[in-house]
Amino acid sequence: MFDIKKSTMDLGGKTLTLETGRVARQADGAVIATLGETVVLCAVTAARSVKEGQDFFPLTVHYQEKYSAAGRIPGGFFKRERGATEKETLVSRLIDRPIRPLFPEGFYNEINVIAQVLSYDGENEPDIVAMIAASAALTISGVPFMGPIGAGRVGYIDGEYVLNPTLDQVKEGDLDLVVAATGDAVMMVESEAKELSEEVMLGAVVFAHDASKKIVDCIIDLAEQAAKDPWELAPVADQSAAKKKLKSLIGKDLTAAYKLTDKQARQNAINDARTKARDAFADLKESDPAQYLGTLKLVKKLEAEIVRTAILKDGRRIDGRDTKTVRPIEAMVHFLPRAHGSALFTRGETQAICTTTLGTKDAEQMIDGLNGLHYERFMLHYNFPPYSVGEVGRFGAPGRREVGHGKLAWRALNPVLPSKDEFPYTIRVLSDITESNGSSSMATVCGGSLSMMDAGVPLKRPVSGIAMGLILEGKDYAVISDILGDEDHLGDMDFKVAGTSEGITSLQMDIKIAGITEEIMKVALAQANEGRAHILGEMAKALGETRTELSAHAPRIETFSIDKSKIREVIGTGGKVIREIVATTGAKVDIDDEGVIKVSSSDPAQIEAAVNWIKGLVEEAEVGKIYNGKVVNLVDFGAFVNFMGGKDGLVHVSEIRNERVEKVADVLSEGQEVKVKVLEVDPRGKVRLSMRVVDQETGAELEDTRPAREPREGGDRGPRGPRRDGGDRGPRGEGGDRGPRRDGGDRGPRRDRGDRPRREESKDEGGNAGLPSFITDN
Helix, strand or coil, X not given: CCCCEEEEEEECCEEEEEEECCCCCCCCEEEEEEECCEEEEEEEEECCCCCCCCCCCCEEEEEEECHHHHCCCCCCCCCCCCCCCHHHHHHHHHHHHHHHHHCCCCCCCCEEEEEXXXXXXXXXXXXXXXXXXXXXXXXXXXXXXXXXXXXXXXXEECCEEEECCCHHXXXXXCEEEEEEECCCCEEEEEEEEXXXXXXXXXXXXXXXXXXXXXXXXXXXXXXXHHCCCCCCCCCCCCCHHHXXXXXXXXXXXXXXXXXXXXXXXXXXXXXXXXXXXXXXXXXXXXXXXXXXXXXXXXXXXXXXXXXXXXXXXXXXXXXXXXXXXXXXXXXXXXXXXXXXXXXXXEECCEEEEEEEEEECHHHCEEEEECCEEEEECEEEEEECCHHHHCCCCCCCCCCHHHHHHHHHHHHHHHHHCCCCCCCCCEEEEEEEEEECCCCHHHHHHHHXXXXXXXXXXXXXXXXXXXXXXXXXXXCEEEEEECCCHHHHHHCCEEEEEEECCCCEEEEEEEECCCCECHHHHHHHHHHHHHHHHHHHHHHHHHCCCCCCCCCCCCCEEEEEECCHHHHHHHHCHHHHHHHHHHHHHXXXXXXXXXXXXXXXXXXXXHHHHHHHHHHHHHCCCCCCCEEEXXXXXXXXXXXXXXXXXXXXXXXXXXXXXXXXXXXXXXXXXXXXXXXXEEEEECCCCCEEEECCCECCCCCCECCCCCCCCCCCCCCCCCCCCCCCCCCCCCCCCCCCECCEXXXXXXXXXXXXXXXXXXXXXXXXXXXXXXXXXXXXXX
């Protein structure tokens, strides 16, 4: 029934298996990729025709993690996989970005790529396996895909590159880098690093590319066994005449437009030229719609030709800069008065308002995935409203692009955050892009860094970011710094680098051509280093170092530890005590299984009250120490005073004042604040207190002036004398008469004691005689 084909190889010391022919046989291409015990199915389907009027390539990639892959049932009410999670969105983009440039220009058939995680072993991340499976499925499907590509993850541990590291190795190491590449060139890079040098980062990319070449060979081996016949593509129409007509019609208009430095003015001039072209070819719209759309696409090619030629030949960019100059920067902090930290970062016509909000542990983000529940203390959210580019459009939930840009900025800032022990806050950075003309994600990195410093987050070092571009024509190329939006659209590369003065923290690269070489990447990294250093200098003008004081509106957190045996005293039965502390003081209280307590509030007085309460619950009363207390109950012989949170002690009536107190209520009242000294703690934990030896105004200890108690007359009582009747009681009789009752009746003889020993015998035997054996037996 099944015509199964396989190809295997070693990947980082584990076997990678690609299989087709068993599952999803009605798809154009379907591959099951297995690495360790992680299994991903990827199926590719393609439409056989193009929708009328369509002038773009509708490639859609979906990555889905099945909870059953890890032996788990989804949470929530519905108990099934629903909308894409953040991770699924990010992995979908990881697959999409390197394969999209490898389809031929003018290919507009709709293609669906669906990757589903069927098994997960907890060690081998399924994202790389899904990228490989998608590449293999496209390669054998017959669609015009100029692949295949390979993909690899690289870690950096103890100065050595590690291919396909486990999750634990990634956490221990200094690098998490993902590369997708063809056999000839790198197509995509995504990474997070702990301030590594350009040389180390470039070496990691080359290391991953070498591994990708072997994966490409493995996919080709599978394709030789199972690939379908390639699609027949329609010949590309000769449009040279139409292009020549367009150039004569609007060439000068476009050239003049791209000399305008203001984005809105430039865009208006370009739109006028496009309208002129549409009017000139309006007759084709009815007679030959396909040719009409193809002609209008030539306008974009003409724009690219003008911009790219000016950069390569003249070294002049759209806004008049050379290839290395960064646009003017204006940065300011404490932009918003009530935010815990805020910054307005403007670079040319790109602007971001970034805010930082600090919270407690209960504000951490709960993430449910194949690895189970975990909590994230650092969040970064990126928003791109349509007004930022002067357009009318959808406004609402973030799309894939916004999720991806936010994660890039998160990776750039995460390596410089303080540890939870150093800074026990939950941190949320929000970036709202208010203007955009290229590199808004890097504006988020710069603004996010400044806003956290403004909030008092002790970053290791400030972080800056820059977006690099590439113009490549044959062997000639130009790397450009701080690219504009049009340079991004019309160029060949979007290469983003973020880092500190000590090294790179994040690197992302997307290529729109069939890959770039190691030499170009080396030039781009070196040029980016210069740009990052310049931007850091401009940021330092706004705020050179982290503020030492938190905002007055931010919560304060005080952390201390108690003995684990005392945890139940703080929590109380059913949480009664801890709820009372929170309700009474207004502070938040968190306690973990190790006895670490975090008390938080924006009001220091609330924190102090809660801390004192908790310490009073677990602290042992110290004899001779003076405490503040409150009278909680009055009795005839004194007053009970609460002086250590939940601990009470007795002030005897004789210890209230030096002079005699006739009635306690005349001197004290319930709820009265007093100062007491601990006189004694008995073995049962009862505490005896005194007020008379403490100055009730200052709390200072007073000298005890009360004279010592006089001895009894006649001295000590000494030993007890003889019985009042002067006689001895004598020994008890054995069954004898006990004498008459007091009422005159006869009580009768004593009962027989049997073998029960006498008291004298019990004393001789140590007092254990007559006790049950389970008590006396050792």
